[in-house]
Amino acid sequence: MTTPNELRLLPWSGPGGKPCYLSTDDRDSYMSRLADNIEAVQLGTAADLLDEAEETLGAGEAGTEALRHLAQELTRTLRDVLRVATSRGHRLTATEPHHL
Template sequence: MSRHFPDDARLLPWTSPDGKPCYLLDGSGTGYVSRLADRVEAEQMSSAGEFIVEARRLLVGRAWTPGEIHLLAADLNDHLVRVHRVSRSRGARLRLLIDGPDEDGGDEEGEGAPPVA
């Protein structure tokens, strides 16, 4: 039997130890975990912005080794995953503020929150 998260569940900017998404079920946005998640999201976005500058510098120099390019690709992927998670979380919260929850519990594309294991 699987359960679904309420429409106002917040996707957190970190995963469980086994890589599964973490959600905050209290939608008030004022609690300790919400504030911690806000800080982590801000740090992740700032770190991604700094890494863009570093990646651009490396690519413009055109003096890289295959190992440097591999490391750059891995780091870019890590930052992209984090930024994507933040954008999904913020987008879902923004849609909820603007549109309110759908009657069926999902978004406009028919995707609800993932089931709880």
């Protein structure tokens, strides 16, 4: 039986926002590469949004709607980045040698 540490948390959610997992030993499989690519896009989007947030907040003249939109985008992006970090953390834990 596969343990949760052996499953890869994928960078997208399933129906109802439930997490999706991949069970494979092949890091070069289509699904593994797809997940890697989506993670890269998500991290790039986060970097771009951070720059946008710094610019918007630095201007000091952003209206309520602009700030609300920025907060919504930052929340969505932070959720994606947290999922990537969690997934990568689980994979590191699963690949570390066990010491007695």
